Amino acid sequence: GEDVEQSLFLSVREGDSSVINCTYTDSSSTYLYWYKQEPGAGLQLLTYIFSNMDMKQDQRLTVLLNKKDKHLSLRIADTQTGDSAIYFCAERGSGGYNKLIFGAGTRLAVHP
């Protein structure tokens, strides 16, 4: 079946790195995504990674994929207060069509 799990809450100090973890169950997933949702806003696509990659870096964001363990992580370097939001991990479900299966979201709180 298709299921995505994330821890619900993460608190970090401003300037530190944040690591948000996610596990998924569908081994046929081809793409995995990270979306950001700020209060009252829609979902903003942050980054995605193809399943044959181990890592993808984009400025302050680093995505690590362990396909064997079906584990995905998002590292945010030099976390700022503006990074406070809910972060959703999503897998592209089997069968294509870009149907996304989302985790419950991790609320990141950044404090001074």
Add this chain to the structure above:
Amino acid sequence: DSGVTQTPKHLITATGQRVTLRCSPRSGDLSVYWYQQSLDQGLQFLIQYYNGEERAKGNILERFSAQQFPDLHSELNLSSLELGDSALYFCASSVASANTEAFFGQGTRLTVV
């Protein structure tokens, strides 16, 4: 701004009523997806349309229906509304049916009282 426009932003209606949510995809995108975000169910895929045709169906109730018009905008119709239908409804669009990137609108917050 993702380029996906949803109207209205907020909607308050009574149980038993029917509402229509509207979505205009990004310019050039042929595929539209609808998602429901609620506190107890999280983000759930409802349905996908590509160039006017239904392509994939998720956890969409029979009381809900959707369509995509020739100009590619889409509407999600929710009828016989119940309190539990209160949620944030997102529309997303992508260029193709199985594209890597889907861009989300700001959502329509539906409150059923």
